[in-house]
Amino acid sequence: MLTAEQNDELTQVDAGTPMGEVLRRYWYPVAFTRELAEFPVKRVELLGEFFALWKSPSGRMGIVPEACPHRKASLAYGVVEADGIRCPYHGWVFDADGRCTEQPAERDNTQFQDRVKAQAGKVEEMGGLIWAYVGPMPAPELPRFDTYVMDGYRDIGWADLPCNYVQIMENAVDPHHVEFLHGRYFEFVGKHEGFVAPASFGKEHVKIGFTAFEWGIIKRRVLKGASEENDDWKVGHPLVFPYNMRVGGGGIHQMQIRVPINRTTTRFMLYTVHSPDGYEHVDQPQIPDYKIPVTDANGVHVTNYVEGQDIMAWVTQGAITDRTTEHLGRSDIGVAMLRKMFREQMDVVARGQDPLGVIREQHERIDLPCEKDKFHAGGAQFALDFCDMGSTRFSPVLDTIKKIHISAADKIAAEKAG
Amino acid sequence: MTVDTRFAADAAAHRRDAPRFCPQCAGGLAIATEFWEADDRRFYCSCTGCGWTGEITPTGAVAAGHEPDH
Numbered sequence: 001m002l003t004a005e006q007n008d009e010l011t012q013v014d015a016g017t018p019m020g021e022v023l024r025r026y027w028y029p030v031a032f033t034r035e036l037a038e039f040p041v042k043r044v045e046l047l048g049e050f051f052a053l054w055k056s057p058s059g060r061m062g063i064v065p066e067a068c069p070h071r072k073a074s075l076a077y078g079v080v081e082a083d084g085i086r087c088p089y090h091g092w093v094f095d096a097d098g099r100c101t102e103q104p105a106e107r108d109n110t111q112f113q114d115r116v117k118a119q120a121g122k123v124e125e126m127g128g129l130i131w132a133y134v135g136p137m138p139a140p141e142l143p144r145f146d147t148y149v150m151d152g153y154r155d156i157g158w159a160d161l162p163c164n165y166v167q168i169m170e171n172a173v174d175p176h177h178v179e180f181l182h183g184r185y186f187e188f189v190g191k192h193e194g195f196v197a198p199a200s201f202g203k204e205h206v207k208i209g210f211t212a213f214e215w216g217i218i219k220r221r222v223l224k225g226a227s228e229e230n231d232d233w234k235v236g237h238p239l240v241f242p243y244n245m246r247v248g249g250g251g252i253h254q255m256q257i258r259v260p261i262n263r264t265t266t267r268f269m270l271y272t273v274h275s276p277d278g279y280e281h282v283d284q285p286q287i288p289d290y291k292i293p294v295t296d297a298n299g300v301h302v303t304n305y306v307e308g309q310d311i312m313a314w315v316t317q318g319a320i321t322d323r324t325t326e327h328l329g330r331s332d333i334g335v336a337m338l339r340k341m342f343r344e345q346m347d348v349v350a351r352g353q354d355p356l357g358v359i360r361e362q363h364e365r366i367d368l369p370c371e372k373d374k375f376h377a378g379g380a381q382f383a384l385d386f387c388d389m390g391s392t393r394f395s396p397v398l399d400t401i402k403k404i405h406i407s408a409a410d411k412i413a414a415e416k417a418g
Numbered sequence: 419m420t421v422d423t424r425f426a427a428d429a430a431a432h433r434r435d436a437p438r439f440c441p442q443c444a445g446g447l448a449i450a451t452e453f454w455e456a457d458d459r460r461f462y463c464s465c466t467g468c469g470w471t472g473e474i475t476p477t478g479a480v481a482a483g484h485e486p487d488h
Contacts, residue, residue, distance in 0.1 A: 001428065001429070001432045001451065001452035001453070002432075002449070002451060002452075003432065003433055003436065004419075004429075006449060007419070008419075318419065318420055319419070320419040321419075322419055322420060322421050322422050324421065324429040324432070325421065325422040325424070325425035325426070325428060325429050327425070327428070327454060328451065328452065328453035328454070329453055329454060329455065330453060330455045330460075332453055333453070333462065335451070336451035336453065336462035337462075339449055339451055340448075340449055340451070340462070340464040340471065343448045343449040343464060343466065344448070344464065344466055347448065347466040
């Protein structure tokens, strides 16, 4: 339970608010790489603001606020040229640094282009995604988390959800929900729809724990039949502050991304890499992306898959959940810890410092701790459950993914037998 | 935000009782998240002034002990 003022502060995303200023210190995925290959300019909403994202024929990329500084027409309808984007209305051109390089209707000796800047952000491509930074300069490095740079077979599921991102992040420090939402409730849905829910998701929690670390919070659990020596406790998996969660198991590596589009819309993305022991490289000229279902034709949540169950819980909490009348228990202590972390980082930014997880050193790859033997369910079995019972079932490359896991498991079994 | 009026009394009690000052440095607490455990109301608190983090549990006038098993 919080006060209304604390809840308001916690859930803000707009510029000038304490939390909005924290959020503006990070890079966000704002497009799929294929999108700018198909059409070189895209209107992007991020943190409650609209931008024009563009890529020139030579590969230069830029992001500027959508409204042209001249007379506010949309640069998202702009003409992408060799070194910038040209406003469709009167032809002003802005380069990747936001400099105005042309004002065609002004006479050469009366131009005032040096006095007009478009406050450009920074843009990079990584792992099939276009990433943008729209905060104060100098921009930090784009963190090269393991999932985005490791070898493996990829796909990206996504949906835009009508709720604030904080309640989605609170789910990332809530181990107990798995036992019920993906266990008991999954069984209930399965009985009515005629399928068998995966048994590993319903295992009873014996102990939960949380450890703050340099990238966020590591979540740990001991399930019935396991001990603190099992991966779920010994390694756990992290909430990556402020908007990601790294999960995995059975040769699957996933970053769950929750981009605050605006205060009450969150882009939920499942960036998944299939790389089981025994994996043999498969070429992927383009990483497929696909929408995952949120509701059916009647507006009822689709809850017969894992992430659909999560989405149902997040969205039904309300666009901004009322934390003044919630009733937390001891099992929600991870949620309290995350709120503390958000609050601390507001003060860090107010002092002019970099918040948690902002990196300024060049690097090749950041490996995040993540259990491999999830729910001590066995590698290949967990992977197949993940494919059939999670969002991957909607992937256009589902068959290829399952073949990758089965052939990798066969290869390892043959090596062991030989 | 839609306020759940069923629990307006709980929200009012939180507003009234949530700790305001750090027990270590007496600075204003940054956040106090209330959770319940049996009959207790507990507040998970953080002070951004001195970094103190801990739980505060109001006890009322009674100081309860416990008896070991015997």
